[in-house]
Amino acid sequence: MEYNFKQIEKDWQKYWADNQTFKAEQPSDKPKYYVLDMFPYPSGAGLHVGHPLGYIASDIFARYKRHKGFNVLHPQGYDSFGLPAEQYAIQTGQHPAETTKANIATYRKQLDQIGFSFDWSREFRTSDSSYYKWTQWIFTKLYDSWYNKSSDKAESISILVSEFEKAGNASVKAVCDDDIEEFTATDWSAFSSVEKQQVLLKYRLTYLSDTEVNWCPGLGTVLANDEIINGLSERGGHEVVRKKMKQWSMRISAYADRLLSGLDTIDWPAPLKDSQTNWIGKSKGALVSFNTEDNKHKIEVFTTRPDTIYGVSFMVLAPEHELVNQITTAEQKQAIEDYVFETSKRSERDRMADVKNVSGCFTGAYATNPFTGKLIPIWIADYVLAGYGTGAIMAVPSGDQRDWDFATKFDIEIPNILADKDGNAIDISEAAYDGKDTFMQNSDTLNGLNYKKASKLVLKEIYDKKIGEAKVNFRLRDAVFSRQRYWGEPFPVYYKDGMPQMIDVKHLPIELPEVDKYLPTEDGAPPLGNAENWAWDTVNNKTVSNSLIDGETVFALELNTMPGWAGSSWYFNRYMDSDNNGEFVSKEASDYWQDIDLYIGGSEHATGHLLYARFWQKFLFDLDLVPKDEFAKKLINQGMILGTSAFVYRIEGTNKYVSKGLKKDYKTAAIHVDVNIVNSSSELDTEAFKNWRADYKDAEFVLEDGKYIVGHEVEKMSKSKYNVVNPDIICQQYGADALRLFEMFLGPLEQAKPWQTSGISGVYSFLKKLWKLYIVDGEFSVSDEAASKDEEKILHKTIKKVEEDISNFSFNTSVSTFMIAVNELTALKCNKRAILEPLSVLLSPYAPHIAEELWAKMGNKDSIAFTEFPVLDESKLVEDSKVYPISFNGKMRFTMELSLSLSKDEIEKEVMAHEKTIAQLDGRTPKKVIIVPGKIVNIVG
């Protein structure tokens, strides 16, 4: 009767699959609970031990909630569109769909052997046309919508059209392009069809525009800001340059305020909320116009410190600013052109590399400070960004370090407008002072006022002078939604007279066409330009050969595809009703499931997926298509599991390797070595090393004590560092239950922690010990005897801790609790059903296979999965009492912690039992015992 985990795990996985044990009920009278993992992109490398961490945690919670009587939705699927499959296709010619299919098969096999309680009947892939049909549909909905600032929500574009017909656009308050001219109802009706479409495009929530994009020549595509790290592409590390292209964009800026305020309503980790807050970057300030000296031009600036306007001594425009050419004087023309050319040549990367370097060029023009009336020079400099604010600033060198640096370098005046509370000027000779705890000086009507009062007053004056207004500015820009890639959702869009037209939902999905090669075409069009049947027949409503394009009934289709985040921005809604062919999700399903109760995934999605998904959810909510405007109530970021890399030390210039302890005597280079040929005491298998790779065939070693000892370092788990541990091997050697317990035991869920395979022996021997509890004289046996007080105490202690831990997501300490319980029960030789049955239920979320097996062996018919969670009986918990002296109102008192279950008499007894201790502590004996609620007893000395 050995603990045969291989057989047990195989049997129960089959049982769960055959019985569809974890299929969510629908409809159901039970309360719902929706637990979701961020779905994986199925990469070719398969899973390593780090990947299942979050899945194990969510699985524990899902199983726990089932025990608690909830109807649990715990689905899984795949985010299967993406760049790696496409890159592989470019290299090998293999269709991305094939690669993806094969990778998913591997993933599924790996996931299944860990014993997750996923409801696989709801599985889908974002690359399924039955799924992306609805991604395309949501796109058309966005296209058919605009953002009404008056009602603060998205509305149908037809409402906007009827408004235009009635009264033009003067009274329309919308989030839209900023280059819109006013028109009346008469103007509107006079517009041609194409003109009308052009106007409407500026209002739609998804729109076409010439956008300056991050073009990555290495990948042949456009990247979003969050796909760029330090000026290089996240994938591949290729250079990224700025380029103008006609692109679809998402008007996420319309939701900036709601995305910000919505954060207060959800239970997400603080760092994640902070990074979204930063990303949205709301800043309150003012728009102020400065006239040029000749009064011909107005330069509008955005500032968060309008109170410092008396300290403005120059202005700076971004080199790309549209007024640069118009205001530059003849003498400065050449210098300015040179400077603009220089900056445009510099890549983002160069610009970031020398942030410290102050550069700029004088335009020769002057503007008037509207408050002081003084003339101030207008410069251009690349520290002012065209894309933020108005692309121009009023420079206050006394209060802004960059302005101070600039003024110092180019010898511009630095007027001091800042004083302390006593009216003494603040020293700005060495650096600017950017604190807000100052009082104004040399500022006319603002003198002596603090930051708050001065800001308020100056805003009023700006408004009265009609030179500006208060303004809230966001860093968040509209998201570019076009990718020049093959392996993504095609747009449901064709072009008529150069204007985009949506294809009706009736004719969706527009399926991804076949192409012979996955690279951009010769003339630089996206890969879909290679497709031969990529035209839209508006009579028969189907895709047809490009040769039939006539501009009358057959039109060219959009060649771009959607970005990776399109499919992942709404998928959580689809699991609620994944087989529905008529709707993206039915009203009944979304009314029942509502939103995700617990969402688990990595923090790397903070400003990508998690922001876009919130945006789409709010949009769908505005259209009354989903019941909640935030899609996930609670979110947990699981920490990464790091690999422990191993190193050998090659003596420089040789093929000789020195053991770690002796390396200080040599000049060495550390080289990664496969962790699989190193044993648990850091000893290298030198023969395996020689056979590992051809270069090491003739390797020689300098040993210490006859062994080669490797060095270790904790790093991210990755193939190239040879530190990847495959869960398959762990499952083979120790079983899925041991893997699950160990991953939880490693440390707090949200924290990064290193993997050490040797540590798994602890949880493995725990499982063996548990199994042995049931074996008496070689036979499986449980006793029906009543449990003793000690045994009950062990059980209830465990119930209490495990339940607390699960609700706090501290799964790591539960594992310790189980170990302690089993050690104690082993010492008592307890094989009583009254203890072991509830213990199995407690353990089942963590180690479901062994729990089910023992549950069945104890003679229970139904699966343990739906058995009620054991209820805590506090009276069984008799803890030892503790005595502490405390001081209260000057008198010496004592505090004593007693078990809750004790009666008044028992408390008296306990107190008297501690009399001696108390006397020792304070030299007195207690006179009176005061019992207060809870477990504290005050004893007045």
Next chain:
RNA sequence: GCCUUGGUGGCGGAAUUGGUAGACGCGCUGGAUUCAAAAUCCAGUUCUUUCGGGAGUGAGGGUUCGAUUCCCUCCCAAGGUACCA
């Protein structure tokens, strides 16, 4: 620079209304069992010590009878972010 999180034995980590610091596991040491090994079981394992003790949760200070826990200053590490006006 800014924001966030964290800093406890050889290692991963326990310890919250402030109350016996180091649970549990790994590793290590000794023992039992074995022809031997594996497995298993038992004991020990923060440091230091003249065996009475003493010190100890990144450093320093504060509050308190009592601080890993609360407050202040600083140091270090990890993650995010950045010419954002």
